[in-house]
Amino acid sequence: MxxxxxxxxxxxxxxxxxxxxxxxxxxxxxxxxxxxxxxxxxxxxxxxxxxxxxxxxxxxxxxxxxxxxxxxxxxxxRLDLGRSLITFDDVAEEIAVRFPTTLTLALASLILSLCIGIPVGIISALHKNAFLDYTTTSIALLGVSMPNFWLGLILIWFFSLYLRVLPSFGSGGISHLILPAVTLGASMAAITMRLMRSSMLDVMGQEYIATARAKGLDKRTVLFRHALKNALLPVITFSGLQLGFLLGGTVIVETIFAWPGIGKLLVDSIYARDYSMIQGCVLLIGLLFAITNLAIDLLYASIDPRIRYDRHD
Incomplete structure (x- = not known):
């Protein structure tokens, strides 16, 4: 290892x-x-x-x-990212100020997608080819096909302009977080649901599941103690990659909702041709992706004992 x-x-x-x-x-x-x-x-x-x-x-x-x-x-x-060519602010300090805001949005979106995608995927797999399965997969297909910028604008129109119950821009309390988190989490939840369904169906068809059933174990034990742990591996991979993407800054969503995170900072810096700030943001995004991928690979070994990197690397 x-x-x-x-x-x-x-x-x-x-x-x-x-x-x-x-x-x-x-x-x-x-x-x-x-x-x-x-x-x-x-x-x-x-x-x-x-x-x-x-x-x-x-x-x-x-x-x-x-x-x-x-x-x-x-x-x-020397860990010196320099200063902004436009505002003369320290690049590292500016990124440090913006990063917690992006982290909050990223974690909220990821948690939302997992809380919806995993249970719905399991339910869909357990009711394969039933009406419930067709309904959930159709909704998931709609979620995957829906562009984030379009969904964000629709949510702003309905909840901010029509109902006037949620703010449409900026950061602050939980109310500011809801719309951008839903915009990001919707498509991720749809993909997670489809991935979870497919993985669960594959695992439920394995021989060790049939053996567990033959031993007389109840359905709940077979599902949660034997099937779910292995079925989660593809979902973990996808979630890790998505987390790296989210932590790098969700450019479109942060721009639409004027969310003061890394993504909006990167867009503003590109417009101003602020080389120092752009390079600092891109370096952070690349580093976050690399570290996230490493963490996911290490998590694999703890979840699946069949994976041993010291024997296969």
């Missing part, structure tokens, strides 16, 4: 190295003069050539690209 962890941590390092190269390169492949765009964001539309050249010189944008990359990488190694 320890050898596997060391190997995965080395892969995390390689992945993050690639993320730094791609992120830095993508910034300079974007159209327009970076110095002019940054100067416009700072000083407005009435620019002088001197202001543009001042930005180019003070931010070292006139250095060769590889020099700029190595300078930035040197700061990253």
């Amino acid at each position: 320890y050898a596997y962890i060391v190997k995965r941590l080395a892969l995390v390092f390689l992945v993050m190295s690639g993320v730094t190269v791609i992120t830095f390169g993508a910034m300079y492949l974007a159209p327009g003069d970076p110095a002019e765009i940054i100067a416009t964001a700072r000083y407005g539309q009435d620019l002088t050539p001197g202001q543009i050249e001042w930005v180019r010189s003070t931010e070292h944008l006139d250095d060769p690209v590889y020099i700029q990359y190595l300078t930035w990488l040197n700061h990253i190694i």
Whole structure:
């Protein structure tokens, strides 16, 4: 197990190295003069050539690209994400302020999807090809097919503009969290339900389930002690990947609901061409994905004793 962890941590390092190269390169492949765009964001539309050249010189944008990359990488190694090119705020501090808000939304959405998807998937599997099964799978298909931005707008119109019972933007109490969490959790719950149903049907057809039934165990014991634990493995994988995505910032939903998280910070920074803030956000997203995947793989071994990484890595 320890050898596997060391190997995965080395892969995390390689992945993050690639993320730094791609992120830095993508910034300079974007159209327009970076110095002019940054100067416009700072000083407005009435620019002088001197202001543009001042930005180019003070931010070292006139250095060769590889020099700029190595300078930035040197700061990253020292855990210094730099300062915003627009507001001059510390990037790490700004991300630290925004991250708890994204974490709250991510966990709420994930918990909502699991609380709905897992029990509905189990019920659907236990009533295979019955009316209840057809109903739940049809609703799940609708949930999977529904775009988040469309659902978010519908929820805003109905609950905020028509009923006037929930706020449509910003963060604060639980009332602010409900609409964005439902918007994110709906499609995730639908996928979780379909995945849980399929996995449960597969597990219920295994020989050890037939053996458990032949021993005279009641249906509840067979379901919860023998079937459910193994059926949860695919759901855990999906949930881990979704959590990494959510923690990285749900760009569309945070923008629609003006939720002040990492996703909205990334969008605002892209519009302003704030390279330092963009790179900091992308690095965080990449790191969260890598760590989440490692945690999910380790969780596999604790749930399924047949999985032993020290023998198969």
